[in-house]
Amino acid sequence: MGRPRSFDEEVAVARAGGLFAELGYEGTSIDDLVQRLGVHRGSLYSTFGSKRALYLRVLREHVDTLDHPAAPETDLTLLLRAAVERAPVDAEAATLVHRGLVALRSQLPSGTGEQPEAALARLLGEHLVRRATRPQEET
Structure with missing residues (x-):
């Protein structure tokens, strides 16, 4: 019988999401994940299987959050x-x-005269502009 897990899986997934949003998939190494999540490499692999599997779980959970009315205010990075x-x-x-784009588009207000695709493009573009013009936070 293996040792009990010494970390909170949901907290680890949330932290991984922040790291993937910050550095991207390619820019995030296993060492980055081990350090940021505070888990051992073996625990990371035994719990999530691989970096890609963890990434897909993070992305799936993020996409699931886009299917509710507050989605347009969600960080879309x-x-x-x-x-x-x-x-x-x-x-x-x-x-x-x-799936995320479809969910997000469905949460945008209707009746504004703006086509849904144009409204989605505007929302995503505004998010990019905010990200690009926001001062870098100290790490």
């Missing part, structure tokens, strides 16, 4: 990074990105 970085090369990530 992870979704945007996934759309640019992973969707072109990873079919599962592409499916999740598509």
Whole structure:
């Protein structure tokens, strides 16, 4: 029988989400995950299987949050990074990105005269501009 898990899996997933949003999938190493999550490499692999499996879980949970009315105020950095970085090369990530965009579009106000695709593009563009013009936080 293995030792009991010494970390909170949901906290680890949330921290991994922050790291993937900050550095992207390619920019996040296993060492980064081990350090930020505060888990041993073996625990990381035995719990999540691989960096990709952890990433897909993080992305799936993020996409699930986009299916409610507060979604347009959600930090969309992870979704945007996934759309640019992973969707072109990873079919599962592409499916999740598509699902996230559909969910997000469905939460945008209707009756504004703006087409849904244009409203979604505006929302995503505004998020990118805010991210690009926000001062870098001290780490």
